[in-house]
Amino acid sequence: MRQLDQITGEIVDAALKIHMELGPGLLESVYEVILAKDLERRGVRVERQKPIRFEYDGMIFEDGFRMDLLVDSRVVVEVKSVEKCTPVHSKQVLTYLRLTKLNVGLLINFGGATLKEGLHRIVNQLSRVDSPGLRVNQVDAPSGSFTRRRGERGEEF
Secondary structure (H helix, E strand, C coil), X not given: CCCHHHHHHHHHHHHHHHHHHHCCCCCHHHXXXXXXXXXXXXXXXXXXXXEEEEEECCXXXXXXXXXXXXXXXXXXXXXXXXXXXXXXXXXXXXHHHHXXXXXXXXXXXXXXXCCHHHEEEEECCCCCCCCHHHCCCEECCCCCCEECCECCCCCEC
16 A cells, blocks of 8 residues: 555656646646546546535535545545636545545645645644654754644745
C-alpha cells in the first residue's frame, strides 16, 4: 500500500504536468478527466465523481455530495478552474474529509497563472504517527524551526 506522501506526490506531479502543458482556461470537468487518466496511467487507482453517503439525525443522504476524485481510497481531490480559490473551496474539501473520515485532501485550482498558487492541502485530524512527512509548517521540537514540504519541482505546500 502506498504512503500518503507517495499518493499526494503523484497527484501533485500529474497536476503540475497538466498545468504546464495546457495552462489555465479549460473547464473543471476537462482537468478532472485528464488528471484521472494521467494518474491511472501511473498505476494509481482513481474514482471519479464518487458519491458521499452520510447520515444526520436519522436522515440518510445517499448522494448528498460528490467528490471529484478519490485517489487510492485515501486522498480526496477537488478540482477547480477559477481565477482564485476562496475559503469556501477549502471548507468544501474539509467537509468531504470529515464525512468520509479521511485525513488528506488536495484542492487543485488549474485557473491560476501558476499551479503553485492554486494547490492547497487540507488535513483532517492527521496524527504525526500516520505520516511524519505530512507535517507542514509545524515546529520541529529540537530546533524550534518550521519545516516546509516541497513538491518534486520545488513548490512549497
